[in-house]
Amino acid sequence: DTGVSQDPRHKITKRGQNVTFRCDPISxxxxxxxxxxxxxxxxxxxxxxxxxxxxEKSRLLSDRFSAERPKGSFSTLEIQRTEQGDSAxxxxxxxxxxxxxxxxxxxxxxxxxxx
Amino acid sequence: DAKTTQPPSMDCAEGRAxxxxxxxxxISGNExxxxxxxIHSQGPxxxxxxxxxxxxNEMASLxxxxxxxxxxxxxxxxxxxxxxxxYCIVRPYNNNDMRFGAGTRLxxxx
Numbered sequence: 001d002t003g004v005s006q007d008p009r010h011k012i013t014k015r016g017q018n019v020t021f022r023c024d025p026i027s028x029x030x031x032x033x034x035x036x037x038x039x040x041x042x043x044x045x046x047x048x049x050x051x052x053x054x055x056e057k058s059r060l061l062s063d064r065f066s067a068e069r070p071k072g073s074f075s076t077l078e079i080q081r082t083e084q085g086d087s088a089x090x091x092x093x094x095x096x097x098x099x100x101x102x103x104x105x106x107x108x109x110x111x112x113x114x115x
Numbered sequence: 116d117a118k119t120t121q122p123p124s125m126d127c128a129e130g131r132a133x134x135x136x137x138x139x140x141x142i143s144g145n146e147x148x149x150x151x152x153x154i155h156s157q158g159p160x161x162x163x164x165x166x167x168x169x170x171x172n173e174m175a176s177l178x179x180x181x182x183x184x185x186x187x188x189x190x191x192x193x194x195x196x197x198x199x200x201x202y203c204i205v206r207p208y209n210n211n212d213m214r215f216g217a218g219t220r221l222x223x224x225x
Binding site for chain 1 (some may be wrong): 121200216
């Protein structure tokens with residue numbers, strides 16, 4: 001399967017713990033995006049990378065959230081000191097800059113439950 | 116970015132055409148109309164996009180009104196597997212991300 005993969009698919013944690021999600025984009029895709037989705041809502045943009053550079057961050061991305069894409073390939077999204085309000089599906093997507101058709105390829109998401 | 120308005124839910128009979136409307140009355144001249152869908156427990160999937168001409172691909176057709184203030188996504192022969200949330204998005208062609216609203220929940224019934 002050469003699609004976008006995310007790991008873990010499900011994570012249950014206690015409030016105050018740190019969690020990290022990993023996203024492996026489609027190879028050769030130089031743009032990578034993180035979204036958050038809560039029940040009944042559409043995905044909300046968090047941040048995006050072009051290669052290893054983080055070019056835009058939403059105000060939704062509080063100081064407890066940090067995303068990296070150190071070698072321009074996979075990316076991690078870390079949430080420190082989790083809160084119950086962080087419970088959501090975290091979606092990763094990738095695209096190819098050269099095409100810029102607006103077609104984002106999404107993974108199946110990492111579902112976070114904070115107890 | 117222009118905002119979109121979609122009905123929260125729609126039903127469609129299996130085998131019939133599903134016509135999903137979207138209002139984007141404040142769309143700018145450089146903004147495209149995109150459609151994505153999200154099947155339960157999966158990430159969103161790109162369907163189609165257009166600027167002002169009608170577009171068709173293997174999944175759907177996109178009809179944009181002449182004044183570009185609204186559009187309709189048409190699934191010509193809906194199947195049960197087309198049950199999903201459908202998102203209409205407008206954005207400039209050179210923008211960097213997709214901003215999703217709440218979408219329309221389409222239920223295809225046997």
